[in-house]
Amino acid sequence: xxxxxxxxxxxxxxxxxxxxxxxxxxxxxxxxxxxxxxxxxxxxxxxxxxxxxxxxxxxxxxxxxxxxxxxxxxxxxxxxxxxxxxxxxxxxxxxxxxxxxxxxxxxxxxxxxxxxxxxxxxxxxxxxxxxxxxxxxxxxxxxxxxxxx
Numbered sequence: 001x002x003x004x005x006x007x008x009x010x011x012x013x014x015x016x017x018x019x020x021x022x023x024x025x026x027x028x029x030x031x032x033x034x035x036x037x038x039x040x041x042x043x044x045x046x047x048x049x050x051x052x053x054x055x056x057x058x059x060x061x062x063x064x065x066x067x068x069x070x071x072x073x074x075x076x077x078x079x080x081x082x083x084x085x086x087x088x089x090x091x092x093x094x095x096x097x098x099x100x101x102x103x104x105x106x107x108x109x110x111x112x113x114x115x116x117x118x119x120x121x122x123x124x125x126x127x128x129x130x131x132x133x134x135x136x137x138x139x140x141x142x143x144x145x146x147x148x149x
Contacts, residue, residue: 003090003112003136004041004097005129006034006061007105009149011053018079019051023060030126030149031057035064037128037147043067044094049077049101057126058099077101083108083117090136105129115139124148 009027023031038061048058050073058071076086079101086108090096098105106120109129113121115138121129126149133141 001091001093001133001136002041002095003131003141004038004043004095005105005109005123005131006031006057006097006099007102007123007125007127008049008051008053008057008099009034009060009126011125015052021051021053023053023056027053027125028056028060031060032064033149034126034128034147035061038065038097042095043097045069045072045091046097046099047072047074047077048099049073050075051078051101054099054101058097061097061099077104079104083111084138087111087136087138092135109143111138112136112141113139113143121146 009031010024011021015021077100105123107117109121110117110119128147130144131141
């Protein structure tokens with residue numbers, strides 16, 4: 001199984017609510033650059049945070065890849081989400097792309113790789129991490145690479 005974790009692209013600095021911040025033009029370019037790394041990768045699903053910038057990021061990736069299934073918006077991929085709760089909600093099989101935010105993504109990568117969140121993976125906007133393993137359990141996956149836009 002592979003889990004790809006993508007942090008959203010650069011977003012506007014302000015909006016009425018944090019969840020409503022939209023991608024900037026540069027953020028869209030960053031996302032398309034990262035999406036190119038996923039070309040040819042077998043994806044079964046794309047799970048995305050409900051925040052606007054993450055949904056915009058996921059939609060850009062979906063279109064760039066010609067991925068036809070619907071995006072799956074889940075409430076446990078927000079910046080404030082607990083990675084320990086999220087691990088229990090990940091699919092057990094297949095290849096999945098998660099589109100989310102810092103500090104959540106860095107902590108989730110650390111949890112999947114090391115079994116704890118004390119060494120969060122640095123993730124810039126539109127950074128893409130690739131993890132592989134038999135099961136999506138804490139400490140059971142290998143970080144194959146982190147690619148920065």
